[in-house]
Amino acid sequence: MDDRKFSHHEECPKCDSSDGFAVYSGKSGSVGTCFVCGHSARVDAPSADTKKIKVGAVLFSDTITGERKVPRSQRGISAETLESYGWYHIGRKAYFPFYNQSQELVGYKTRNGDIPKTQDGHFGILGKITDNFFGTKSANNKRLLVTTGEWDAMAAHEMLHGKYFTCVSVPNGDRAAVKVFEKNIRLLDAFEEVYLCFDSDESGKEATAKVVALYPRAKVVVLDRYKDAGECLLAKDTKYFTDLVWAAQRQRPEFLKDGMEAALATYNRHKIDFVATGNTALDKAMNGGFRAGEYIVVMGTT
Numbered sequence: 402m403d404d405r406k407f408s409h410h411e412e413c414p415k416c417d418s419s420d421g422f423a424v425y426s427g428k429s430g431s432v433g434t435c436f437v438c439g440h441s442a443r444v445d446a447p448s449a450d451t452k453k454i455k456v457g458a459v460l461f462s463d464t465i466t467g468e469r470k471v472p473r474s475q476r477g478i479s480a481e482t483l484e485s486y487g488w489y490h491i492g493r494k495a496y497f498p499f500y501n502q503s504q505e506l507v508g509y510k511t512r513n514g515d516i517p518k519t520q521d522g523h524f525g526i527l528g529k530i531t532d533n534f535f536g537t538k539s540a541n542n543k544r545l546l547v548t549t550g551e552w553d554a555m556a557a558h559e560m561l562h563g564k565y566f567t568c569v570s571v572p573n574g575d576r577a578a579v580k581v582f583e584k585n586i587r588l589l590d591a592f593e594e595v596y597l598c599f600d601s602d603e604s605g606k607e608a609t610a611k612v613v614a615l616y617p618r619a620k621v622v623v624l625d626r627y628k629d630a631g632e633c634l635l636a637k638d639t640k641y642f643t644d645l646v647w648a649a650q651r652q653r654p655e656f657l658k659d660g661m662e663a664a665l666a667t668y669n670r671h672k673i674d675f676v677a678t679g680n681t682a683l684d685k686a687m688n689g690g691f692r693a694g695e696y697i698v699v700m701g702t703t
Contacts, residue, residue: 477634497551499530500538532584536569545592549575556634575608598622620649
């Protein structure tokens with residue numbers, strides 16, 4: 402009787418699937434089957450092990466299964482892009498490295514594919530990433546494009562071909578955007594231009610407005626077809642995305658008013674309507690005639 406039980410998912414050795422190869426292990430050995438291409442083979446099943454991951458000068462324990470890998474592609478993102486960001490996975494657990502402004506590794510954000518996104522344990526943090534952008538290790542361009550998700554940052558990098566823009570992400574979604582901008586003003590000012598490409602939902606729009614109020618020189622990429630850069634890439638709508646990025650403009654913070662608009666508003670607020678008397682000379686003497694809202698007293702000599 403076959404005693405094998407499901408062990409884990411891993412990259413298929415035959416097709417491009419990063420996690421379609423299911424491994425079943427038991428006393429009789431291990432076998433794997435890919436649910437994408439159908440490939441089956443015997444495998445040497447890795448055993449669960451507690452390994453040490455170094456973050457700065459500190460070693461963190463992390464229970465992981467399998468060996469460190471970078472797949473051929475992930476969510477339409479090439480292996481070259483994944484490697485440039487230092488992204489990798491061990492089994493079904495993905496690791497996103499974070500670096501500080503001195504380019505020192507300070508932590509990892511993790512996502513465990515074996516745990517549903519809605520349950521505790523899917524997301525994890527090793528080290529301290531709160532005050533740092535994801536993706537700054539590849540900061541080698543004059544323009545900075547900021548997203549609100551690690552996948553979105555890498556998707557933007559993929560669509561822009563890694564040229565002209567350094568694409569990064571805030572660490573903990575759009576709610577953390579203002580804080581990380583406050584902590585990284587010096588880094589932001591080192592770039593000639595800064596672009597915001599937040600999600601197109603209400604939360605993303607609200608976060609964009611708050612960041613613009615803090616950092617008004619940022620240009621805003623307004624997505625109207627997709628929720629985020631990741632969806633653009635999956636839809637293979639690269640031209641749409643790149644056109645929007647290059648067309649991005651600054652948005653005036655709500656508390657700032659255009660000088661000309663303010664002057665016109667003041668002028669119009671005090672503008673007075675006149676009613677002509679019918680006598681040109683008299684109208685001229687009265688600066689236009691009778692003014693609405695005023696009492697007119699007509700006097701004559703006796």
